[in-house]
Amino acid sequence: MKIGLMGGTFDPIHIGHLLAAQSVSEELGLDEVWFVPTNVPPHKAQSKGAAPHQRLEMVRLAIEGYDRFRATAIELEKGGVSYSIETVLLLRSEYPEHEFYYIIGADMVRYLPKWVRIGELAKLVTFVGLQRPGFDAGLDLLPPDIRASVRLASMPQIELSSTRIRERRAAGLPVRYMVPDQVNHYIEVNRLYEA
Ligand SMILES: Nc1ncnc2c1ncn2[C@@H]1O[C@H](COP(=O)(O)OP(=O)(O)OP(=O)(O)O)[C@@H](O)[C@H]1O
Numbered sequence: 126m127k128i129g130l131m132g133g134t135f136d137p138i139h140i141g142h143l144l145a146a147q148s149v150s151e152e153l154g155l156d157e158v159w160f161v162p163t164n165v166p167p168h169k170a171q172s173k174g175a176a177p178h179q180r181l182e183m184v185r186l187a188i189e190g191y192d193r194f195r196a197t198a199i200e201l202e203k204g205g206v207s208y209s210i211e212t213v214l215l216l217r218s219e220y221p222e223h224e225f226y227y228i229i230g231a232d233m234v235r236y237l238p239k240w241v242r243i244g245e246l247a248k249l250v251t252f253v254g255l256q257r258p259g260f261d262a263g264l265d266l267l268p269p270d271i272r273a274s275v276r277l278a279s280m281p282q283i284e285l286s287s288t289r290i291r292e293r294r295a296a297g298l299p300v301r302y303m304v305p306d307q308v309n310h311y312i313e314v315n316r317l318y319e320a
């Protein structure tokens with residue numbers, strides 16, 4: 126099967142992530158998208174957000190009932206910093222029959238050369254960069270071996286980030302409709318991201 130991997134901190138998961146996964150899935154004819162919450166993200170200052178098990182639970186709630194989307198705890202179970210090469214090697218040994226597509230934001234494409242063991246990873250997956258209108262993904266700046274494994278896909282633009290959601294919560298503002306209802310409920314019940 127063709128499997129999209131949607132890695133992220135998901136603190137919390139929001140409709141931008143879901144629409145990205147759905148759009149790439151349609152455009153590339155993926156059979157499934159697996160959401161992979163990071164344990165410790167490699168290139169990000171850690172936010173004082175939700176606990177890892179809460180981030181995973183919110184992903185599960187967001188995709189519940191849609192069997193083409195799945196959540197995997199592979200990076201949380203492994204612990205430590207979540208380098209994608211290690212995740213992909215584990216997944217390939219467990220599922221040698223699948224073909225993996227790693228979905229990333231347009232802004233991430235130009236940073237691919239900084240990813241750990243990127244030369245190796247680029248041979249194991251096809252990266253799918255989500256294009257943004259008026260934003261150059263920087264394909265021309267990539268070394269040819271990495272560039273060869275990158276495809277671009279498009280999606281309706283959603284100007285939304287988890288940071289914005291956390292900031293709104295801290296300011297006492299609602300985040301309804303920015304996240305699925307079940308996630309909104311979970312955030313409220315657990316009083317996540319309050320100041
Ligand atoms: N609004 C969006 N539209 C398309 N892709 C997105 C959007 N927000 C995040 N992504 C992509 O989803 C993946 C996971 O993102 P992540 O969990 O870091 O969310 P984020 O909203 O960027 O979080 P934060 O604001 O905490 O940095 C990344 O590849 C990121 O580029």
Ligand SMILES: O=C(O)c1ccc[n+]([C@@H]2O[C@H](COP(=O)([O-])O)[C@@H](O)[C@H]2O)c1
Nearest residue numbers: 132133134167168207208209210240241
């Ligand atoms: O493996 C790496 O070196 C690496 C560097 C940067 C990002 N990633 C992965 O890319 C995904 C999106 O990253 P982020 O920081 O936008 O949440 C997430 O799953 C990260 O683990 C991976």
